[in-house]
Amino acid sequence: MKGAVLWLAVVAAGVATFAIKLVGHLLPRHWLAKPQVARVAALVTVALLSALVAVQAATRGGHVVLDSRLAGLGAAAVALVAKAPFVVVVLVAAVVTALLRWAGLP
């Protein structure tokens, strides 16, 4: 995606996300306040974010590629266990990965 197509996608996704928020305010309460609806929505979020972790950490150009990113991700997991704030978790992953690449690893 580039240029106008990317802009269009940014705007469309923004409008879609806003519409989803608005629906929650406009629909009768009992429509959305069902346990099953809430459960599916919670699991969809978990699945999408988990899949994005995997794709971002272990694929490149349509292939599964295992490299220094995994070590960075492992370090981020340790930071999460230690209850580090978000920014620290992200920085730890970047620093560990950058150091390994600086040392010559892929």
Add this chain to the structure above:
Amino acid sequence: MRRRAVAPAVSSAVRQAVSVALATGLYGVSFGALSVVAGLDVWQTMALSLVMFSGGSQFAFIGVAGSGGSPGAAIATAALVGLRNALYGPQVAPLIEVTGPRRLLAAQLTIDESTAVGTAQRDPAAARAGFWWTGAGVFLLWNAFTLVGALVGDSAGDPRRYGLDAAAAAAFLALVWPRLSNRTAQAVAGAAVVVALSTTPVLPSGVPVLLAAAVAVLVGVLWRSRPAAAVTDAVASHQSEGASVRRVEEPGS
């Protein structure tokens, strides 16, 4: 008398709101930087933070766009990650009781953090203050820090050299982490990873992630024998975050 009884609850809600807004706003820096690295320009990055304004959806959009996914895949992924925001409306609307144009504003500010802080208050005035202060505070700081991150990312050069590809993966991990509190969620997370990695070589970029969401829908619909465990956990974890504010660094927006 009455004012005295209400005021401490309201000021406590405002204090919570400010600390949540600071913690959440700060990680706008990482969004801004990673968005520019993923190939969006500074204006597109700001448009996401201003219009989409939901951290998980924004990271999802740039994740799919940055890995070469189609516009449709990026839009669908961002929208699906934002689905839970629709479930916050029914919790928030009775607390704030607004009508007309202010409803649009309330909808835009309905995110994990504002819902958590608002619903955690016992006093109605404190609930309103908690929602609006958190929503407005996160909005201002999230956008300000997004701009800082985007400008920094713009001057970073080769993203891989600085490990920024791994940083994006870590951002997703930090977003999903607080949601893995029960077995069902953990199983779905594991299945999502397997589905995404095994289909990556054969499907267009962005589609494996959506396929993983389909797995979650299947599990959520079929797994009726364990009623509502996933949800109540997810909602409870947000509400307790809002109540005590100590863990709000674990973002969820």
